[in-house]
Amino acid sequence: MTQSSRKFGFCLFIIIKASILTNKEMKLTKRLFSNLQTLTPSHLSYFRSILPPNSIQTEDLDSYNTDWLKEHKGCSKLVLKPQNTLQVQEILKYCNQERLGVVPQSGNTGLVGGSVPVKDEVVLSLKNLNKIEGFDETQGIVWCEAGVILDVLNGYCSERGWIPPLDLGAKGSCLIGGNVATNAGGIRLIRYGSLPGNVLGLEAVLPSGEVLSDLKALRKDNTGLNLKQLFIGSEGLLGVITKVALLLAPKPKSIQTSFLAVRSYQDVVSLLKLAKTQLGEIISAYEFIDKDAFNVILKHTPRTTNPFDKSHEFYVLVETSGSNHEHDAEKMEAFLNSAYEKGIVVDGTIASNTSQADNFWRIREGVAVATRKEAKDIFKYDFSLRIPEMYDVVLECKKKVGKLGRVMGHGHVGDGNVHLTIITENGKEVEKVVYPYLYELVQSKKGSISAEHGIGLFKQGMLGYSKDEESIKYMVSTK
């Protein structure tokens, strides 16, 4: 999942963001990087003059310098934690003037190294911008600062009868501003739609220190270019998001969760069609896990129990969220009966209480951590593909990798989003085999090489696999 503000483009006076460059153009970025100034005591005294002492950190910076996957470590000497928009403005304006590189950092839970310094840039942590500022109970809109933790926001809204329109594994530590900056998708996109449809307003500070504010949060407002859309998923390229207005979804009164086993990926797809027909407007998640991933999860994830006696080829988690328990239960039951009758589902269980449902979700969300524990090296991919072809990439990759490692898949089937994981004791060999093979494969199938994780640091120069030249040119000119 993508959860944190991405970096790099935001080395302020670098004219073009690395992640929208082709390999050839990256040389230019390297040259620009060499023009950045190094932090001096005089810079530090300036920051001390505009920020309170607890907003400046110069020691114990490991967690700020290291990405979630621990694949990259920067060497920033300074973390700034502004407490309001004005301080963000002052910081950016000064860094821009002084040619100091800046990397905005949200929850730092992203999977593409987008929120850590490449070298020694100043880290601008948004975590102290954590106020919830307003709430509209008639329409279900919340206004808050960028540094509010998604799960905290969820708690606040939930008490008032609403929920945020997105949910992801990292909700306990990712921040809403980073969610927006990286256009986080997550597990309930199938029901509540994407952030471009749900972000009603935002405030962002531009590199110059100027503020772009559009926080009226009107559901309809056709007056001029829809600038806020540019910031959603821009990974810090255009500015730092400081506030967000979000359209909420009514808190469901009834949630049904089932965990099902099927024989083949084809049956995963058939079951999805059936679920869409029979569960209609209440379906809120449709997630799959293949056998290999399932076994690794159960081995390494605390407090999980296998819902099945036997082993199966594919597992599907189906969740519904609705407003009427009786109706929802009837729909779920009718769906499962059809699925059994048609022979699509071979085994399955409906959670009869919250702890059973929590177990199902712990299994689903355990993939990221469990696979890291299983082997020395890990490769994680995040592809968008046509649903019927989604698993082909996993199968073809298995063939290619052979005995060098284990290839497994899981993901958000309903959104056409597969997470492919390779675990191996021999990372260097595997890398040679799968790069650029996998990206070319996805390109040939007209997919995206980054469905929800973004480009960040790790996928720099790979944009060409998903976007054509004209689009990349237009991105550069927009920037």
Next chain:
Amino acid sequence: MTQSSRKFGFCLFIIIKASILTNKEMKLTKRLFSNLQTLTPSHLSYFRSILPPNSIQTEDLDSYNTDWLKEHKGCSKLVLKPQNTLQVQEILKYCNQERLGVVPQSGNTGLVGGSVPVKDEVVLSLKNLNKIEGFDETQGIVWCEAGVILDVLNGYCSERGWIPPLDLGAKGSCLIGGNVATNAGGIRLIRYGSLPGNVLGLEAVLPSGEVLSDLKALRKDNTGLNLKQLFIGSEGLLGVITKVALLLAPKPKSIQTSFLAVRSYQDVVSLLKLAKTQLGEIISAYEFIDKDAFNVILKHTPRTTNPFDKSHEFYVLVETSGSNHEHDAEKMEAFLNSAYEKGIVVDGTIASNTSQADNFWRIREGVAVATRKEAKDIFKYDFSLRIPEMYDVVLECKKKVGKLGRVMGHGHVGDGNVHLTIITENGKEVEKVVYPYLYELVQSKKGSISAEHGIGLFKQGMLGYSKDEESIKYMVSTK
């Protein structure tokens, strides 16, 4: 409703679009306009060399020169109707080189004069780009050219079990490309969300003739800036949309329509809250009409019958769309029972068949045409406001206009979108009274002066009432 490609900004080499200018800056546009070339026989022969004869029209151009409200008439001498993207490219490239003004025109059903020539620009009609090119039945995605009529698209999708995620009064003549170019809202936004969440891809021809194509239509694709979002609602400012990929909604198996009467606008809002709680995920429209508008509609709209014996202050149309008739009927009944018990609804009826439901919708959609028949002059406004304050603007306007005219309101309550109409025999006097009063009023309430109709020609220079200076500056620099 906004349905047609807007114009003006697209006088290709005009650097800045008029609609994002303040009054002061409009002088600049006028000067730029004077630099446009007039159509010559040599231009015409060029067009004849690249287009088939039936794509060129030089006579009977009234319907292309006149906007839907018949408030503005341009004097274009040439309408081009390209049949594919390549022809659009050639036309734009040539016009750009020759400094010929171009106005892209979709269904020409917009209400702000955005799709008609200001003077004698060439009209680029998209109506012959009318092919539906692809369909994904697993995810519910349709690919089509920009000139497909919304209702035709609806028919095509409907046969396959899906519906477009938007619906509006002009569906019989508006084109999907214009819907996207103007970010059309319409009557089912409350259920299916806005176009930024539902447009999965588009193809657009830039003024230079180059093509920007992003038609993979992946639900998740975080690779670089989300450029397509810039085109949604840009009213032709950045280019001409030629193709669209749209996320569809499952075709409902059950539709319930009720028409209710309440005593006050406050009760309209209370009823909305109740509807959201009790109808939950199946609510698909919540529309209101005040007494004055209702009476005008019934007087002038063919095939409508009054569902009530007595007259009431406010009327509400509530629609649900769901997947299970029994469940939906139960929910609607429970909602109405609560509404009666709480004394919110004073009278009401549920459509027991399609023809009754059609009558309700004819009433709701009859406003635009009926009000035009009622008096000599008409003023139509389209505001976004906080829901509880939405009707205050109508009341305050009534006071202000007094006996000079009749002020009435209707609209999409669930989206905070009110359409205010003034009908009068004395347009000039009314104009003096309401302008700029009404815009200032909406500004003071932090609303938008154009919820869904856009800026177009009629609201040029009024952007400052809805957007701050910094935003306008950023729009201009983006352009």
